[in-house]
Amino acid sequence: MIKYHRGTAMAALAAALALAAGCSEEQAVTKLDLAAALPDQVPGGTVLRLGDPQIQAIVGAAGLEKDLSAAGVQIEWANISGGPQSIQAFRADKLDCSSVADIPSLFAAWTGTSTKIVFQSVTVDPLEHPIYKLGVAPGVSVSSPADLRGKKIAYSAGQAQGALVLRVLQKAGLSQSDVQLVELTSTGDSYVTALGSKAVDVAPIGAQNIKLYEAKYPGASSIFTGIRDDAATLYCLTSAVEDANKAAALKAYVAVRTRALLWANDHQAEYAKAYYQDTQGLSEADARAVVEISGTKGIPANWDAAITRLQETADLLATEQRHDRLDVHTLVDRRFEKVQADAAGAQVVSGDAA
Incomplete structure (x- = not known):
């Protein structure tokens, strides 16, 4: 007679149950066209x-x-x-x-x-309630998108803010060569900090950060983009x-x-x-x-x-x-x-x- 140790048998049973559960899970997932x-x-x-x-x-x-x-x-x-x-x-x-x-x-x-x-x-x-405004660094004069020529603008190619910048330039009749795009991923208040430190002249700022930015940095300002966002x-x-x-x-x-x-x-x-x-x-x-x-x-x-x-x-x-x-x-x-x-x-x- 072949004898099995109880621990070995229980381990084998557990493995079998796990395998069965795995198969059951796979069978339960149906690909939908x-x-x-x-x-x-x-x-x-x-x-x-x-x-x-x-x-x-x-x-x-x-x-x-x-x-x-x-x-x-x-x-x-x-x-x-x-x-x-x-x-x-x-x-x-x-x-x-x-x-x-x-x-x-x-x-x-x-x-x-x-x-x-x-x-x-x-x-x-949407034009009266934009998601973003263009934050302007303290001491920088920008009163409309046309004033962006020659400015350093925070830019993130893979985010909505990056596309917003390109669309604003397009509407203002400007190209990338007319401004200096500064690659900077927008995370948290990174754009606010960049503006406050004058690392950039302009950056798209979300609605929740506009008041924070303008209150935190004397002389800070913002303008409307004039485009749907x-x-x-x-x-x-x-x-x-x-x-x-x-x-x-x-x-x-x-x-x-x-x-x-x-x-x-x-x-x-x-x-x-x-x-x-x-x-x-x-x-x-x-x-x-x-x-x-x-x-x-x-x-x-x-x-x-x-x-x-x-x-x-x-x-x-x-x-x-x-x-x-x-x-x-x-x-x-x-x-x-x-x-x-x-x-x-x-x-x-x-x-x-x-």
């Missing part, structure tokens, strides 16, 4: 890894966790947003989706990371959208995300506190001022105008930064277009002008 309808049911155990901190704060303040739970959506929140962080996390397979402007999806494609945009929002009255998206790894389980969870999340943005429009004081005050560290007064400056978000009835603007931006960057021409339709998953429009209902913004 990008042309197929989005599934409605979220299988148990499906987890979305999201870098969407602003929406995370709103979901908590609005009590929308219950909607996610009811849909069977589990989320691992990551304090990540913006292009450089999100693309790095995508490449390390640490993230499924992230909130960004329009540029990261372009740079992901140009640098070999396949992503899809699954959410679009727009700012109501309100692109706001959620983009995901293509592999996440092709995972039938995650696609179902994303469908539910996009609907909840839509309701979260609309809730923030109607509860601006609560939104200001939940995000800008409690997580970004602004004072109550400054938090409310940022919300007022940045305007309210709208859900477009369709994505036609947003895609047109994205194509124009892609074409500009391809020319100015010597990238291959890109058809941006390949970057957008329009199956989610109706999901967010249905969730917004009568509150969709029609005629989102390009």
